[in-house]
Amino acid sequence: MSAPVLEMTDNAAKKVRQLRESEGNQDLMLRVYVTGGGCSGFSYGFNFAESVNEDDARFENEDVTMLVDPLSYQYLVGSKVDYIEGLEGSRFIIDNPNATTTCGCGSSFSI
Numbered sequence: 001m002s003a004p005v006l007e008m009t010d011n012a013a014k015k016v017r018q019l020r021e022s023e024g025n026q027d028l029m030l031r032v033y034v035t036g037g038g039c040s041g042f043s044y045g046f047n048f049a050e051s052v053n054e055d056d057a058r059f060e061n062e063d064v065t066m067l068v069d070p071l072s073y074q075y076l077v078g079s080k081v082d083y084i085e086g087l088e089g090s091r092f093i094i095d096n097p098n099a100t101t102t103c104g105c106g107s108s109f110s111i
Contacts, residue, residue, distance in 0.1 A: 006032075006059045006068060007080045012092060013061035015083040025050070031064040032081055032094070034072040042075065046092045 012030070031049045032055050049067055052058065057073050059066045066078055073098045080095040 005077055006057070006066065006073075007078060008059055008061040008066045009082040010061065012066075012081050012083040013053070013064040016064045019048070023048075025102065030081075030092075031067045031069075032072065032076065032092075033069055034075045045092050075105050 008030070016028070016030050020026055020061075027050045028048045029050070029052070031047050033045045035045055037043050052065075052067060053069065054072050056067045057070070058070070066081060075098060076094070076096065079096045081090050081092060082095065084090070
């Protein structure tokens, strides 16, 4: 079996499970997207969705689903979505092999 085109780490899936519990909504899925802007040209975004759009790509980690729209997908192929807790706070991050430059905040990149 080939590796998934996008990967959601166990830490990211665990955080989504915790957020589903706190919201009392087991249907919530993590949506990952890319927008123009940010200090390096593109920015990552994260939010929660209750429904899947017809053209979304779906990636699973056990019972947790991550959704990516087609426009964002092309910039995220091969990426790993993780969740970290550290001195800079707790947040979802993306390890993107396609990014040629990133900024210090970790949420902006260029291709």
